[in-house]
Amino acid sequence: MDKRWNISRPYDVGKIVQVEVSPGPLGLHLHQSIGYCAIVDTVLDTSPLKGHAGVHCGSRVIRINDQDVSTKSREAVVALLGQLKDQKKSIEFYSMAPPTCTALVQVEVPTGSSVQLEHLTVTRVASVDELRVGDVVVAVNEVDLTTLDATKALAVWNATPFPKRVVSYRTQSPLLATTPSQQASPYSPTSIEVIIADSSLGLNVDSSEGKHVLITGFAPPADAQRSYYQPHRDTLPGRFVASVNGIDVSSFPRDDVLGLLGKLTLVPKTIALVTSDDMAALHAKAFRVMVDVAPGSLGVDFDGNCTNSTVLSGFRPVNGSPGALERSGVVGPGSVLVAVNHLNVSRLPLHQTIDLLKKLTDVPKRLTFVRGGTSSSVLTQPFIDVSVPPGSIGVALNSSIASSTVVQGVTPGSAVDEFSGIRPGSVLVAVDGFDVTTLPLAKTTELLRALSGHRKVLSFTTSEPIGWPTSCVAVAVPPGPLGLEFDSAVAEAAIVQGFAPVPTSPDRVGVIQLHGGVALGSRLVAVDGVDVRSKSLMDITAFLRDVGKAAKTLRFILPHGAPSSPKSSPPMAPLPRQHSLEILQKQISLTDDPVQAMHQRRVSDTTDSPPLLRVYKDQKNMLVHEWDGKLKSINYTHQAVSSFTRVTKGKAGFSKKHAASDIDDNLCLSIGADKSKSYDYIATSTEDRDALAGLVESLIRTKAT
Known part of the structure; x- marks a missing residue:
């Protein structure tokens, strides 16, 4: 559970920001006349929190590390911060007042x-x-x-x-005294522009209108009296949100726009609201447009002379009638297809994009085009999507070019540095899919600063074709189940946690497991050439489901220090393992040396993730993965920890010795239970075998005391 909910008062989680602070002074002055709590009065220029959107005059300290300080006096909070001055700490602030x-x-x-x-x-x-x-x-x-x-x-x-x-x-x-100005509207004389200083919008949105954000009223009704709404309270209902902080959102669906607004709760929001006629006019001339199409034929032709991109050249009738793209009226010859269901295809050659569209024939699609005749050539260039975690974006921007956002340098080791195609001169063209090419550098920087506390997807132009490291493992997969299990604890990527039986395959073993080159902990980075590194686990699994009936090629990046296993390796039942040791430690209540040793190995990341043992919190039962000796099945049983009697390293304790004759003795382990039962394990390294043995031995010792 998010710690931000774990506080003694019902704070609005949207107004809470959590920051990690390095050792040293905070550079904050707390309000001296308010003693019952700690509220920021001034953020000094020397403060490491200077410029942070959630730390400003009126921000209240409510948590330091794991300690709730929302009910403590200013003096008590100051004393605690003094004790932690030379330590790294996590501080949560609650905005009692807006950044203004x-x-x-x-x-x-x-x-x-x-x-x-x-x-x-x-x-x-x-x-x-x-x-x-x-x-x-x-x-x-x-x-x-x-x-x-x-x-x-x-x-x-x-x-x-x-x-x-x-x-x-x-x-x-x-x-x-704030009266919103209507004359500065970039859209039409009838549009309304308001500056929202509050964290909540106070607006009702039409839930049945999915293509745009349509305002139906105020929530609660009393919010119509807000100073910036009051002059327009009778005219705002029925209008559409056309822009947010200078970003044109007229072509984006409701949920995408609300997602952007949700990330901007702690900063003032300048919103332009327009009539339905104005919205239609804006949508018709937008640079980047989205068109939803139903399953079936698209009714289009692509330009075969443009082999490095997917350029629309004309339309064909579908069952004697115009297709969805032709009926939309917003795309025409010369428009470039850049995304399919929010998956970036701008760098795919034409034949690969056509193959992808064929595989997605039977599913609904949202197609994103850059319109033909677009004056900005940067929009038609291929681009790379990068999922950037909260904090620094890892890019230095060229301050000498004020009209756009151009990369001057890339920070080594950053998320952006992972993508070799982003170099000095690359242009930031979109943030979370929203076009920022029309924004000056100052406005884009302001937006990035406001989003610093959130994960976001940044899109940069590139002149390089898609390329993958030689260490990548490519596996051609037939239609049907993949036989993969992804780590659900890692929401922002698809990390292989284990292999699942595939009923349609010989011996129920999937092609990926039989390949032998995909180690546990590997990351899925591409599907049929589509780069999925910027996508969440939910998005990736949805994509795999959509192409599930077709053959495809998957690419994996191996975990650090884990070479792929050769195909000639003898068959073995891989020990199920988990990406995060922290989850393992939460499931058991042990502090013995073996657990600490496993933790140190995980932190140093010199080997694969530690073995997965699902031990119940009362330490009375363990979920045991039993190998049948032939890799035809892996049974899962609940075994009482109290029944464990011994741990034997090597094959000496194996109950099925004939099946393990070709396997390295240093990888083997058996756990004895009761008088004659034995559970056999084969690990992928001696270190993992020894760590597992030590953990089970500590369980036995704990139950014996």
């Missing part, structure tokens, strides 16, 4: 004072000099009102008797 907050004020409101609020914003005040019209109240008598909805927050305010201690924030310009 310039001042946080605590004031005693005496009896007889008059303070009127509207949506927690001060609209009238008398006899309280420190409180101003436009200030937003966030706490009263140490009760954090930002954790409540508007109705409950106002109820708490009204129920709190005078005198009361009030904490409020103010921005450079009071929110009530």
Whole structure:
């Protein structure tokens, strides 16, 4: 479970940011007049957190490492931070105020004072000099009102008797004085542009409209009184979101746009809202467009003279009628197909893309095109998608080119560095699929900074064709089940965790396992030439399911230090292993030396992942993988740990000695149970064999005490 839910108060998880801080001073000044909690007043220029979107004036410290400090005083938090000054630490901040907050004020409101609020914003005040019209109240008598909805927050305010201690924030310009400008619209004179300072949108979205974000009202209705909505509260319902912070989203489906907005909760959002006519006009002239097509023929021809890309040359009727692409009216001859179901095909040669489309004939498809005649040549160039984890993007940008975002250098060892085609001069063309080629460098940098706390997909142009390291293992796979198990603990990649029986194969062993070159811990990086390194495990398994009825070629990158096993290796039942030792340690409650040794081997990453033992938390049972000696089946049984009597290294204890005659004695292990039962194991290394033996021995010792 995400630790951000593990706190003593009902904080909005969307307003929480977790940062990893290196040893040394934080460079933060906490508010001196607010003593019941620790709230940031100033972020110094020397602070390692300077520029972080979630750490600013009004951010409250709620957790340090695994300790909830949301109810501790400022002094207690300062003392704890002092103790951890020379250590690396994880700190969670909760935004009580937006990033535009310039001042946080605590004031005693005496009896007889008059303070009127509207949506927690001060609209009238008398006899309280420190409180101003436009200030937003966030706490009263140490009760954090930002954790409540508007109705409950106002109820708490009204129920709190005078005198009361009030904490409020103010921005450079009071929110009530903010009047959104309509004249700067890049779309039409009728469009509306609003700047949303709150983390929540406060808008209702039409759930039946999937192609765009259609606003139907306000949620809750009281949010119509927000200062930036109030002038347009009667005209916003029925409008569509056309842009977000300068990014044209008119051609993107609702869920994609809402996903982008969800990542921008902690920064101000400038949103342009347009009418249905304006939306249709924008969609018709967008550079990059998506078209949803049903299963069946596409009814198109591709230009055979352009063999390195997939260029539309014309249409063909489907059952005597125009096909879905022709009916869409947004693509025509010269349009370039760059993605199929969000899978990048911009670098695939024409014949490979056609083969892929044939394999996907029977499934619905979302096709992404760069429209023919696009004035920006950079959009028609092949590009590479890179999934970048939270933190630095690993790229230095060329500040001398202000009109676009051009790579100046790549940080060695970064996620971007994994892709050899991204070099100085490559252009950032998209973020999470959204076109950023029209944004100046300053705007793109601002967007990347706002997304620094999230995983994102960055798309860079490249002039290099797809190439794979010689260490990659390619396996041609027939239609049907793959016989692979992926590690569900790794959501951002497809890591081979084990092999599954394939009923249609001889001896129920799949082609990939028989190949012998795919080690446990290998990463699936390509399917039929389509690079899937930027895709999540969920996306990859969906793709494999879509092409499940067709033959295909899979490419794997082997884990570090794990050479592929030769095809001539004798058949063996591979010991099931797991990518993450942390999960193994959570399933058992041991601190014996063997477990620690396994942990050190995993951290150093000098060998494959440790063996998988599913030991129940009470340590009374273990899930045992039993080899039948012929690799025809692997049975899974629950064996009582209390029945284990011995551990024998080598083949001496094997119950099926004739089947293991050609196997290295140093890889073998048997676990004795009761008087005569024996479970036989064959590991892939002596180190794994010894680690497994030590773990089971420690279980036996634990149960004997």
